[in-house]
Amino acid sequence: MDSPAAPLKVFVTVGAQMPFDRLVQAVDRWAAGRTDCQVFAQIGPEAAVPENIPWTEFLEPPQFREKIDWCDVLVAHAGMGSILTALQYARPILVLPRRAAFRETRNDHQVATAERFRDMGKVAVAMTEDDLPSALDRLRSLEAGDRIDSAASPQLIDALRSFIHAR
Amino acid sequence: MTKQSAPSQPPKILAIASGGGHWVQLLRLRPAFEGCRVTYASVRPAYADDIPGERFVTIPDATRWDRVRLLKMMIRVAWLVARLRPDVIISTGAAPGYVAIRLGRFVGARTVWLDSIANVEEISMSGRKIGPHADLWLTQWEHLAGSGGAASGGPQWKGAVI
Numbered sequence A: 001m002d003s004p005a006a007p008l009k010v011f012v013t014v015g016a017q018m019p020f021d022r023l024v025q026a027v028d029r030w031a032a033g034r035t036d037c038q039v040f041a042q043i044g045p046e047a048a049v050p051e052n053i054p055w056t057e058f059l060e061p062p063q064f065r066e067k068i069d070w071c072d073v074l075v076a077h078a079g080m081g082s083i084l085t086a087l088q089y090a091r092p093i094l095v096l097p098r099r100a101a102f103r104e105t106r107n108d109h110q111v112a113t114a115e116r117f118r119d120m121g122k123v124a125v126a127m128t129e130d131d132l133p134s135a136l137d138r139l140r141s142l143e144a145g146d147r148i149d150s151a152a153s154p155q156l157i158d159a160l161r162s163f164i165h166a167r
Numbered sequence B: 001m002t003k004q005s006a007p008s009q010p011p012k013i014l015a016i017a018s019g020g021g022h023w024v025q026l027l028r029l030r031p032a033f034e035g036c037r038v039t040y041a042s043v044r045p046a047y048a049d050d051i052p053g054e055r056f057v058t059i060p061d062a063t064r065w066d067r068v069r070l071l072k073m074m075i076r077v078a079w080l081v082a083r084l085r086p087d088v089i090i091s092t093g094a095a096p097g098y099v100a101i102r103l104g105r106f107v108g109a110r111t112v113w114l115d116s117i118a119n120v121e122e123i124s125m126s127g128r129k130i131g132p133h134a135d136l137w138l139t140q141w142e143h144l145a146g147s148g149g150a151a152s153g154g155p156q157w158k159g160a161v162i
Helices: A021-031 A061-070 A080-088 A109-119 A129-137 A154-165 B021-027 B045-050 B067-084 B095-107 B125-133
Strands: A008-013 A037-042 A073-077 A093-096 B012-016 B037-042 B055-058 B088-091 B110-114 B136-139
Touching (some): A008 A021, A021 A037, A021 A073, A021 A093, A021 A129, A061 A080, A061 B045, A080 A093, A080 B021, A093 A109, A093 A129, A154 B088, A154 B136, B012 B067, B012 B095, B021 B037, B021 B045, B037 B045, B037 B067, B037 B095, B045 B055, B067 B095, B095 B110, B095 B125, B125 B136
Parallel strands (some): A008 A037, A073 A093, B012 B037, B012 B088, B037 B055, B088 B110, B110 B136
């Protein structure tokens, strides 16, 4: 008889600017009664409080990094801070893009970001909250994109260096 | 316009960004600042932990939709630019970088705007506004080079933060 796999550690993050109840509530519903995962959510300001998972509104950068380090997988809005940090820590990341129509953000750039980064193999995407439960069920088999180092591309660094020192 | 630093002195850089992805992208540019005297400015005091040993200044967080906070931020950034008199101002957005670059010309700074990698389909609104005022206007997507509707010919593409 196989022993059960260790609980999957899931870190949910929505950024510091605005809540993202559509994402957090969907994960909260999915997590109800599950014993095969441990979920922790950073839910943002003025957010609806989850019932089934531990949460906090904000995380200062050191605590945020601790959570990224702790987790096996991230579930997040399609913000570049979340995505780049996931890549730097080589954690698989599933994103749900914020949408202007739901007053979750100012414009729909997160949709385009999510699609582009999915096509580059760097993130998994649930385009709507209806796609979330099945995407969450598949979290354990999500693979991380290639780990990125801590610096921009050499081309960009060189271009900036040249500009800085050309005087 | 007199120069801020004698040619023999390392350039003085103001590296300024909003929080979240803007700050994360700014940090990835750090190797370009080697050998320079850098002051970092952003919207959360705890970001100083990301750059131990470096100068960090906290500025108010503001977007163009909140007039009062915008004014507070503009005053703070104006004071910072006037006091520091940087040779170079670099920003990955958003509003604080816009303000710094617009004011930078009054202290003779040369300026760089790097549009966020999140702007995949089109240049950001701030980018379109500030681009023509920056000495170096960059997009991180090759297909956006030359776009943005600017008479100046739009941003250049010189690579990305990843």
